[in-house]
Amino acid sequence: MPPFKPGPRAFLETCRACRSSAFQRSYRFQRRQLSSQSHIRRKPQPFVLFACFLGVGGLGIATHNYYDYPVFPSVLAEAPPAPVEVKIEKTKKRKGLSKEENRENISSQHLQVKRSWENPGVYAWGSNSGRVVAPDSDEQTIRTPRRISFFDGQLLRDIKLDRNFGAAITENGDLLQWGNGFSTEVGQPTATLTGKNLKSLTISRDRVLALGSDGTVYSVPGSKEDQENGKKVSESSWIPFVSYNSTISYRRLQPQNLAWNERVKSIASGAEHLLILTSAGRLFTAASSSEEFPARGQLGIPGLVWTTRPAGPYDQPHEVSTLRGFEIAAIAAGDYHSLALDKEGRVFAFGDNSSGQLGFDPTNESTYVDAPSLIPIQQLYTSTGLSPTVKQIFAGGNNSFFTIDAATVARPGSDVKPSTLGRITADTWSSGQGILGTLGNGRWTHVQGTPTKLKTLSNLFEYDEIKNTVVPIRLRSLSVGSTHAAAIMDNVTHVQAGTSKVTDSENDTNWGADVVWWGGNEYFQIGNGRRNNLSVPGYIAPLDSGSEGLVEGKGGKGGKRKEEHRFQITPRHAVSVGGRKVSVEQRVECGRMVSCVYSGV
Numbered sequence: 147m148p149p150f151k152p153g154p155r156a157f158l159e160t161c162r163a164c165r166s167s168a169f170q171r172s173y174r175f176q177r178r179q180l181s182s183q184s185h186i187r188r189k190p191q192p193f194v195l196f197a198c199f200l201g202v203g204g205l206g207i208a209t210h211n212y213y214d215y216p217v218f219p220s221v222l223a224e225a226p227p228a229p230v231e232v233k234i235e236k237t238k239k240r241k242g243l244s245k246e247e248n249r250e251n252i253s254s255q256h257l258q259v260k261r262s263w264e265n266p267g268v269y270a271w272g273s274n275s276g277r278v279v280a281p282d283s284d285e286q287t288i289r290t291p292r293r294i295s296f297f298d299g300q301l302l303r304d305i306k307l308d309r310n311f312g313a314a315i316t317e318n319g320d321l322l323q324w325g326n327g328f329s330t331e332v333g334q335p336t337a338t339l340t341g342k343n344l345k346s347l348t349i350s351r352d353r354v355l356a357l358g359s360d361g362t363v364y365s366v367p368g369s370k371e372d373q374e375n376g377k378k379v380s381e382s383s384w385i386p387f388v389s390y391n392s393t394i395s396y397r398r399l400q401p402q403n404l405a406w407n408e409r410v411k412s413i414a415s416g417a418e419h420l421l422i423l424t425s426a427g428r429l430f431t432a433a434s435s436s437e438e439f440p441a442r443g444q445l446g447i448p449g450l451v452w453t454t455r456p457a458g459p460y461d462q463p464h465e466v467s468t469l470r471g472f473e474i475a476a477i478a479a480g481d482y483h484s485l486a487l488d489k490e491g492r493v494f495a496f497g498d499n500s501s502g503q504l505g506f507d508p509t510n511e512s513t514y515v516d517a518p519s520l521i522p523i524q525q526l527y528t529s530t531g532l533s534p535t536v537k538q539i540f541a542g543g544n545n546s547f548f549t550i551d552a553a554t555v556a557r558p559g560s561d562v563k564p565s566t567l568g569r570i571t572a573d574t575w576s577s578g579q580g581i582l583g584t585l586g587n588g589r590w591t592h593v594q595g596t597p598t599k600l601k602t603l604s605n606l607f608e609y610d611e612i613k614n615t616v617v618p619i620r621l622r623s624l625s626v627g628s629t630h631a632a633a634i635m636d637n638v639t640h641v642q643a644g645t646s647k648v649t650d651s652e653n654d655t656n657w658g659a660d661v662v663w664w665g666g667n668e669y670f671q672i673g674n675g676r677r678n679n680l681s682v683p684g685y686i687a688p689l690d691s692g693s694e695g696l697v698e699g700k701g702g703k704g705g706k707r708k709e710e711h712r713f714q715i716t717p718r719h720a721v722s723v724g725g726r727k728v729s730v731e732q733r734v735e736c737g738r739m740v741s742c743v744y745s746g747v
Contacts, residue, residue: 245652249643254711256655258688259641262716262732266723266745268297268305268314269689272671273739276310278325281333289670291689291713291743296334301723301730301747306349307737309669311368313354317747319343321356321366329370338373338394339366348415348479349737350434355399355420361409363399363422365434365461372436401430401463414479414541416497419444421484422463427473429486430463442482443516444497450516468518469494478541480578481628485546486518491535493548494518501544502595503578526597527552531560532571542626542736545578545585548597549621572618573604574633582629582666583681590681602683603633603662610638622659627736629666633683634659634734639717658714660685661734669739685712689743715743 243251250257269291270279279288282295303315311327314335321339324332339356342364347356354366367373376395401410401422408428414421420434431445439452439460446466456462469486472494476487483497483504495504500513505521527534532552540547554569556562576598578584580591586600606619622636636659642649643656662683663672670677673686688711718731733746 245650246644248652249655252653253655253657254688255657255714256643258690258714259656259658259716261690262745263719263721263723263730265690266299266301266730268294268300268302268742268744270294270307270740270742271673272737272741273309273669276308276326277333278307278309278312279740279742281324281335287670289673289675290687291673297744299724301728301745303344303747304346305735305742305744306347306354307735307740307742308349308368309737309739311349313347313349313356313368314744315344315347315356319345319359321347321354323354323366323368323370327352327368332370336370338370339364339396346412348413348420350415350420351417352435352437355413355415355434357410357413361411361425363410363413363420365397365399367395367436397459397461399432399461399463401428401465403465412477414477416440416444416479416483417481419479419482419484419497420461420463421477421479421486423474423477427475427489429466429469429474429477431466431484432463433461440482442498443514444479444482444484446484446496446516446518448516466518476539478539478546480541480545480626481543482514483541483544483546485539485541487536487539491523491537493521493523493536493539495521495546498544499595500593501579502593503541503544503546505546505548505577505595505597507595508593521548521597523548523550523597526550526575526599531555531557531562534573538621538624540624540626540631542631543579543584543628545576545580545626545631546597547624547626547631548575549573549624550575551618551620570618571605572620574600574621574624576600580681583679584629584631584665586631586664586681586683588682600683603635606635608637612638623734625734625736627665627671627741628738629668630663630671630736630741631665632661632663632734632736632741634661634715641717641719658716658732661713661715663741666739671736671739671741673741687711688713 250260271288271291272279274280274283274285274288280292301317303317303319305314308327311323311325314322316322319342320337321344322335323338324335343359344356345359347354349355352368354368356364356366358364367376373394378391378395381390381392401424404424405426408424408426410422411425412423415434418433418435418438419440420432422430422432431447433439441451445464446468447464450464472488474486475489478485480503483495483499486494496515496518498514499508502508504515504519523534523536531554533555534550534552536548537551538549550573552571552573554562554566556567576585576587577594580589580594583590585591585594585598587598603621607616608619610617620636622634624631624633639657639659641656643654644650663686664680664683667677667679672680715734716732718729720727720729723730728747730745730747732743735742
């Protein structure tokens, strides 16, 4: 191997080989206040060199968080450090290792990405009282991520888990169900609703709600017995004028009076209700459980309860007329409340507000709101010089989450530098129940009406080596269970190592997106192997324990990795699975006392 030559590329490779967390880089940037235009105008290469020097030399140094609740311990001297001599550490390649073997040896993240491509499947953990996360085990709880062997080598379109039953959509669009809530006699996932080309699903207390690629909404009993004994649906066949009864009982939920070419775009379910969003931005709601009719205002229809429901099926969809004229772009459902986000970034909430999950304080007159109410997001940024726009909404249990892009604006009397105008700060806010830490703000609060900022997931920045500029770190997605949550960061990822001459160095490694967990942990649903609740987002260990062990090279030579690494999500990438090219990514799902990570298409 030719001798190591100092230079921009060498620094970049070394930085990638031992890349520090997106959070670490972000807090380091916050501390150095790299937000001003004067810093951004520096020449990119010297900036990259300095960042990489910190990435290599500062792995053992804890970073500082601006706020009261740091993700990492704070170790920071008061006085500025004295200048130090920059020394270039030569890359350490073990003899006898190929380029790919060396990448695996120096980077746990690279090995995680590779194994997610080579061994797709489902990892699950948490409560196993219903034999959902570990169908083959009698253990009551699964403390750390464990593969469900049935799904080994499989890609899924979607998956949702409850502690009593699970449901998944296969790569070809068929519905699988399992768990004691489905059947105590059938241990493994079983195909139920087939041939419908399903693309997504959600679950209520006792039913599975699935959306077909053609916009049809199917409501399937969670119990195998109910599927067999319930009324069968008449279905058409490919032979003209010939029909037959379905093999299982299910219901179709079809919104009425849809315009030409208007179809259902997405669905979201709580414990008893279903939100249905159409391609025209209209919102419909319906009952989604066979056990209870929604009675806490979560349907968004004032006065609608079991005794006042109109004639027809109990689960017929109703349009939320209050939101006519607002083009709804996204929906989210908690157990008993609903959120709707329109194209302009306004959020409407309705349903149960006993914990403040609607984004404003509950009143003494009623614990729920049965008509959509606008959440006063602008008040969160009063006197800040920032103009907020809600970009994403998430809900689950008794909690709501909002991601906001706050742009710097010039206001009368404000002293704002022209260079900072329009600069975006990405923030994450939450409301609702926090006694188990689900708010993620470092506090244990019973009721939180006014949204509170998750400081460890807000105001984060990193340097984008491709764009040569500092960019905000947003959330890619957030999954909310009944008491816990997980967030996937939209930090810079790299999955091109070894695919071209530019990335063919032995030290150029792949890495994924950071994912953090917090909230209730009574059944080990966070996945860190402990049972204590977490009020601040934190990492868990890699899914495959092998990524922390011995990596063998040629001639049986290898090395043991001593550092403790974190789990990262593999972003979407086209890879070879079973001899065919497939675009695949890892996804996270938090359910009722359970969690899972799966390979999704």
